[in-house]
Amino acid sequence: xxxxxxxxxxxxxxxxxxxxxxxxxxxxxxxxxxxxxxxxxxxxxxxxxxxxxxxxxxxxxxxxxxxxxxxxxxxxxxxxxxxxxxxxxxxxxxxxxxxxxxxxxxxxxxxxxxxxxx
Amino acid sequence: xxxxxxxxxxxxxxxxxxxxxxxxxxxxxxxxxxxxxxxxxxxxxxxxxxxxxxxxxxxxxxxxxxxxxxxxxxxxxxxxxxxxxxxxxxxxxxxxxxxxxxxxxxxxxxxxxxxxxxxx
Numbered sequence: 025x026x027x028x029x030x031x032x033x034x035x036x037x038x039x040x041x042x043x044x045x046x047x048x049x050x051x052x053x054x055x056x057x058x059x060x061x062x063x064x065x066x067x068x069x070x071x072x073x074x075x076x077x078x079x080x081x082x083x084x085x086x087x088x089x090x091x092x093x094x095x096x097x098x099x100x101x102x103x104x105x106x107x108x109x110x111x112x113x114x115x116x117x118x119x120x121x122x123x124x125x126x127x128x129x130x131x132x133x134x135x136x137x138x139x140x141x142x
Numbered sequence: 143x144x145x146x147x148x149x150x151x152x153x154x155x156x157x158x159x160x161x162x163x164x165x166x167x168x169x170x171x172x173x174x175x176x177x178x179x180x181x182x183x184x185x186x187x188x189x190x191x192x193x194x195x196x197x198x199x200x201x202x203x204x205x206x207x208x209x210x211x212x213x214x215x216x217x218x219x220x221x222x223x224x225x226x227x228x229x230x231x232x233x234x235x236x237x238x239x240x241x242x243x244x245x246x247x248x249x250x251x252x253x254x255x256x257x258x259x260x261x262x
Binding site for chain 1: 185
């Protein structure tokens with residue numbers, strides 16, 4: 025069964041600094057997607073970034089980037105120039121490629137709570 | 143506006159009193175799913191539906207029922223709620239894949255705003 029592990033329950037970063045959140049996963053599939061979701065105090069689930077496993081290039085979205093290591097099954101999130109608004113719970117998630125008939129269900133890690141200090 | 147709408151957003155109820163949390167999406171998505179979120183456990187899937195009249199259990203289905211009679215609606219039913227069902231619930235939807243097309247981009251879930259349920 026696929027699993028997603030976030031080993032850091034809580035992290036803290038100084039405003040304007042860089043922080044990296046860790047995520048590892050276990051799967052026997054070769055085609056899959058990985059995601060980072062942000063959940064601010066409003067509880068809304070917000071997609072931060074997505075990585076397709078068949079792409080070697082790491083995904084980037086403005087100040088957010090990932091370090092995707094397929095062989096190591098690692099998918100870390102780097103937040104550069106941290107802002108107060110980045111304070112939230114961050115969830116790593118995995119889904120296998122959806123070939124129509126397959127489930128394609130999203131599997132979440134337990135989350136990392138990020139605090140940003142002014 | 144494309145969205146997933148859940149109701150109620152907040153509910154306090156008592157053990158054994160049947161309740162339904164509604165979920166509706168306006169994006170013509172085939173796939174819909176319910177998750178519950180508990181501290182330290184992340185989000186766990188309760189039930190999902192690949193399309194109308196096609197539902198299946200997720201990881202924590204005990205104590206819940208669902209139905210999918212219409213494409214846009216996917217209600218979550220708690221027939222006899224118990225305190226261990228106190229949780230934050232999310233409904234989500236997405237389009238399904240296009241059958242073997244890698245990178246179809248169909249796997250991004252849109253989430254509802256969440257429903258905070260307390261069972262006393």
